[in-house]
Amino acid sequence: xxGPPEKIHIDxxxxxxxxxxxxRVGQGAITWIPSELGPLYYRHSLPAHAGLFRDVIDxxxxxxxxxxxxxxxxxxxxxxxxxxxxxHLINLSGHSQTGYFxxxxxxxxxxxxxGGFKRARAIRGSEDIPIRVRGSRSEITLPVLxxxxxxxxx
Numbered sequence: 222x223x224g225p226p227e228k229i230h231i232d233x234x235x236x237x238x239x240x241x242x243x244x245r246v247g248q249g250a251i252t253w254i255p256s257e258l259g260p261l262y263y264r265h266s267l268p269a270h271a272g273l274f275r276d277v278i279d280x281x282x283x284x285x286x287x288x289x290x291x292x293x294x295x296x297x298x299x300x301x302x303x304x305x306x307x308x309h310l311i312n313l314s315g316h317s318q319t320g321y322f323x324x325x326x327x328x329x330x331x332x333x334x335x336g337g338f339k340r341a342r343a344i345r346g347s348e349d350i351p352i353r354v355r356g357s358r359s360e361i362t363l364p365v366l367x368x369x370x371x372x373x374x375x
Contacts, residue, residue: 241277252277288333295327295366299334306374308332312366327366333358334374344371 223229242253254277262270287299291310298309315324338359341350350361350372363370 243280250281252281284335286335289331291330291332291366292327295330297332304375306334306336306338308334308372308374310363310366310370310372312368315368324368328364330363330366331360332363332372333360336374338374340375342373342375344373345369 239255242255244251254273258270258274261267262274287297287308289295289297291297292314294313294316296309296311296313298307298311300307300309310330312324312327314327315322333355335358337354337357338352341352341359341361342348343350343363345367346363346365350363353360359374361372363372
């Protein structure tokens with residue numbers, strides 16, 4: 222049957238199997254999700270699966286290293302390399318199933334990063350980006366993202 226899960230799964234029943242198990246351990250916490258949430262989201266792209274994962278991460282890490290207003294079709298990766306921090310932004314708006322087309326330019330993407338940085342440089346755009354320090358975070362606004370950009374924070 223095709224339709225929303227709450228309408229078509231007529232064979233669902235209550236069980237004693239937990240959906241999520243969480244436990245505080247020392248100064249940290251562990252959360253176990255006994256289902257394969259990643260593959261479920263990949264297969265169905267249900268916002269509920271993304272929301273569940275986001276809620277679990279928010280509970281484990283209430284303060285994120287990186288916060289952005291980027292569109293969901295912008296893939297963001299953060300890495301440390303020696304004395305610098307790298308933020309990769311990949312515009313996936315041109316990706317459609319097995320094809321790839323020219324991506325739609327994304328504008329005014331804000332990236333807020335934990336830490337006090339003095340300089341940010343967009344490598345593909347060959348430009349320094351002004352940094353605004355707000356408390357213990359550094360924030361930049363990338364004017365335009367075409368297909369890919371690498372921002373180096375130092």
